[in-house]
Amino acid sequence: MNLLGIDFEDWYHPQLIQPYVKNVKHEPMMYKGLDKIIELLRKTETTTTFFVVGKLLEENPEIFDKIIENGHEIAFHTMNHDRIDTESFKEKFIDEIEIFSKLTNKKSKGFRAPTFSLNNTSSWIIDLLEKSNYIYDSSVVPAKTNLYGMPNAEISPYRISSNSLEQHDEKGKIIEFPIMITKYLGKKIPAGGGFYLRFLSKNKIRKSIENYEKKEIPSTFYIHSWELTPEFMPKIKLPFKENFVTFHNVKNAYSRMESLLQEFEFSSFDNFFQNTPKKFSSII
Numbered sequence: 001m002n003l004l005g006i007d008f009e010d011w012y013h014p015q016l017i018q019p020y021v022k023n024v025k026h027e028p029m030m031y032k033g034l035d036k037i038i039e040l041l042r043k044t045e046t047t048t049t050f051f052v053v054g055k056l057l058e059e060n061p062e063i064f065d066k067i068i069e070n071g072h073e074i075a076f077h078t079m080n081h082d083r084i085d086t087e088s089f090k091e092k093f094i095d096e097i098e099i100f101s102k103l104t105n106k107k108s109k110g111f112r113a114p115t116f117s118l119n120n121t122s123s124w125i126i127d128l129l130e131k132s133n134y135i136y137d138s139s140v141v142p143a144k145t146n147l148y149g150m151p152n153a154e155i156s157p158y159r160i161s162s163n164s165l166e167q168h169d170e171k172g173k174i175i176e177f178p179i180m181i182t183k184y185l186g187k188k189i190p191a192g193g194g195f196y197l198r199f200l201s202k203n204k205i206r207k208s209i210e211n212y213e214k215k216e217i218p219s220t221f222y223i224h225s226w227e228l229t230p231e232f233m234p235k236i237k238l239p240f241k242e243n244f245v246t247f248h249n250v251k252n253a254y255s256r257m258e259s260l261l262q263e264f265e266f267s268s269f270d271n272f273f274q275n276t277p278k279k280f281s282s283i284i
Contacts, residue, residue, distance in 0.1 A: 001277065002209065002219040003177060004266040005112060005138055006037065008052040011226055011233045013081035015115045015147065016242040031060045033229025038070050040228065044261035048072050049268040051112040054079035054100040064104060073270040075110035076100050084113045085122040093125065097132050110269050113139035116148035123162040130173045136269055138177040138220060140165065143188040151188060153178055156217045159283055175284065177269065180219040182208040193222040197256055198249035209264055216279050221266065227253040
């Protein structure tokens with residue numbers, strides 16, 4: 001069983017875009033593509049977890065209804081897609097998680113940090129997730145990039161704690177689902193979605209999933225809502241690097257994801273807990 005999380009965020013949320021749209025009206029657009037995403041999941045017989053930016057739920061409550069009514073799970077992606085490793089965020093998060101709980105009728109049990117910004121500076125969030133009765137997190141990428149990553153982290157699901165972000169902690173109460181990685185030119189890199197879904201060859205991603213399956217490890221995959229519905233992304237002028245990472249091959253993200261969903265079994269995180277593989281029964 002592989003795991004799919006859709007980071008449901010809007011066109012102005014990606015970190016590489018934010019500095020260039022500060023003075024532009026942030027009009028939500030991604031809710032218009034939700035039906036298209038749900039139809040993709042229906043025809044590939046896939047259930048998934050939507051990691052939703054809470055502000056979008058406040059502005060369009062029907063997002064929650066469509067996700068739940070179609071058999072999918074909803075989880076937390078902060079209220080405004082702020083990195084969690086900033087000094088000011090900790091105070092805000094306590095209020096944010098309470099607001100999101102009310103918006104979702106306390107259905108959210110999972111969290112993913114925007115831009116995978118869980119690190120030693122933001123380890124406090126694991127304790128707050130525990131106190132809020134969350135049961136899992138998916139913010140760890142076991143490879144180092146310019147924006148995020150914990151290269152020494154385990155690649156298999158493990159119990160995480162604020163004192164042990166990268167290795168299994170028997171006393172931890174939160175289950176961590178690390179994003180799938182692979183090796184490229186001898187270096188560990190992410191392979192479980194986003195830019196890497198668009199950049200790496202289809203065969204490279206396929207073999208990475210097969211390698212995880214041979215080890216009986218779930219491939220944890222992610223994709224952004226705007227990658228599946230690029231027709232709702234306004235044209236934004238960005239520097240070359242930011243433009244390449246954000247928009248490279250985005251027109252093919254939908255078809256690539258569809259192909260993977262047809263070939264491999266993906267499911268929601270909630271379903272993993274309800275149908276836990278025997279190998280992980282000792283940590284769940």
